[in-house]
Amino acid sequence: MVFPHQMERLAQDEIPRRRPAQGLRGCRVDPDALRAELERRWENRGEALEAICRYALLPAGKLVRPLLCLESAVAVGGRAEQVMPAALGMEYSHVASLVHDDIIDGDDLRRGSPSVQHLFGIDHAILTGDMLIFTAFQALAECEERGVAAGRVVAALRVIAGMGADLTRGATAELTLAGNAAATLEAYLTMIRLKTAALIRGACQVGAILGGGDLREIHALSRYGEELGIAFQIQDDLLPYGRHRDTMGKPADSDLRNRRPTLPILLAHQSVRDDDRALIEQMLTGRLPPGSTQDQISQVVDRSGAVSTARAMAHRHAAEAREALTGLAATPSRDWLANVIDELIARVR
Template identity: 45%
Template sequence: MTPLDSPTAQARTAGDDLVRRLPDARPSLALLHREMERRWPAGLPDVDRISRYALLPAGKLLRPLLVTESAAAVGGDPEQAVSAALGVEYLHVGSLVHDDVIDGDATRRGRPSVAAHFGTADAIVTGDALIFDAVQAAAGCTRDRLPAETLLSVVRTLAGAGIELCRGQTLEAELCGDTECGMERYLRMIALKTGALFRAACRIGALLGGATARQADALEQFAAHCGLAFQMSDDLLPHTGDGTASGKPPLSDAANGRPTFPVLLAHELAGPAERRRLAAALASGTPAAEAQRTVREVLETTGALRAARERVQSEAASAENSLSVLAPSRSRNVLAGVARMSVDRDR
């Protein structure tokens, strides 16, 4: 087995941690892992070899899990949702490959990023290939003899999420270094960049599971709140955790001047002097470690860290409450557990 095919300890830990925290998800996660390994065997040539490096060993497979559990929660067969579920993961991972190119990040999931390992050109091509693989996987649901209009809705939902993700990425670039961009623009950005795939995953699961309109709406509300909670929590990790849970360098946001959720809260709560400190910390050329130290101090003195945690808890509670229209089931328990996970991702 070559180094490219060997699982990393961090990826194993991520998967084990998800099973530990969501034991009811074990059957679906096992199914997703088996299918991922089957579709991406060792020894693939060319761009597929690099795609395998990006995809395997798989991380938490959280977004594919939302697809299978949403389908099951409305009475569908999760096995019939696996192809589309993996398509969501391909789109997610493809976007991360491109993100690492944009941000210049050298690590992902505790090992060299695709760009660092294979070079920028191959990383861009691999990210593109994974996006096309996503569409192909969604279209692969035809083997389950879905009605044509359902299949079309699945593909449209996935493609629409990809477009929203790109819009969120460009909006994020506009906000870089701007601590006065305002919470409204930030929330719009994360609803696109992060929330789009959460909403698409649950919407696709609802479509494949044969959900009623009421069930589908409930799942989309769940996904909207859950996506916000996860991104807000992700923004908190460099200031509250050890930096490993987000899967990227802990100083990446500071180095790229991103005004993340707790930073924007601090800006709202801060006085003129602290606002100037924040702006200087996020300015181009500020060493990342120095920027993070300054940001952390302002977050503490303004009470922004506490306020940010409370908002994450509120979004997670709203997500879980959205599931009340669904019948009690193992899958509903898994979805509720996903919402609760957003509150303590650094544990």
């Protein structure tokens, strides 16, 4: 439950917060204007639920999905200001998924600060995620008031609803894979295509639709977003096995604690010797002591060469994303979409 002293601190913005994330470089749209609009829409009015939503949203992360939405709109000849509400809605949907993920995973840390479920309790975290999801639909409807054709708003609505359905299917698939060392790469890729890539694909597709893109442009940006999302998730899976594991913003052992066979684990399980394979299987069945799991599994993954194999897979999907952009006319926004591939794939947090 939310205690009175927590609400008082929220009202005064006194709860310790993470530092604002450094934004993506070279955006054609103004990321500062995007951040300012997000802040304006979630001004501190003292209502409990909105205050918790504000805590979940601010200070914002890199705003990857809203920026992809806006740049996609501009890349097909649209105006960023007309699409701004929908772009912010992409951030609401993304943050809602993180709030709900933290409940499922039992994670107490998100973006370097206490997670919503840890600070305010599971009940309020569920409602916060729900509030953000419905506010995303409300934001999309605003685009018609800004001059976007109603038919395009309806088309974007269809994409967002499908995106949400895919995300929940992916989250369910992830739960199903838990504890399964024999999971196939195909099952893993299907899961991340639904759970992670759906939001990034949806952001690009919605931007293209609302920006006035034709079917060819919408398809190109949809494919770009999906391939980028897959590469992005593979890189995320690799973070616990790199030198930057302490800067992840969430517990480095979250996937292992929840017995998830991420890509490095699956690749290692396929290639290591029997004793290392048995160690992976013990981890996935919860038979390893919690305190030793991360270090032991990291050593197995390092010995297996799984990190370099996974990284090569990420770069292949990144190349597919880059190729998809050839379906667009050459513009500064298309160049930014191409450049952001390298920035996201090389990210350390």
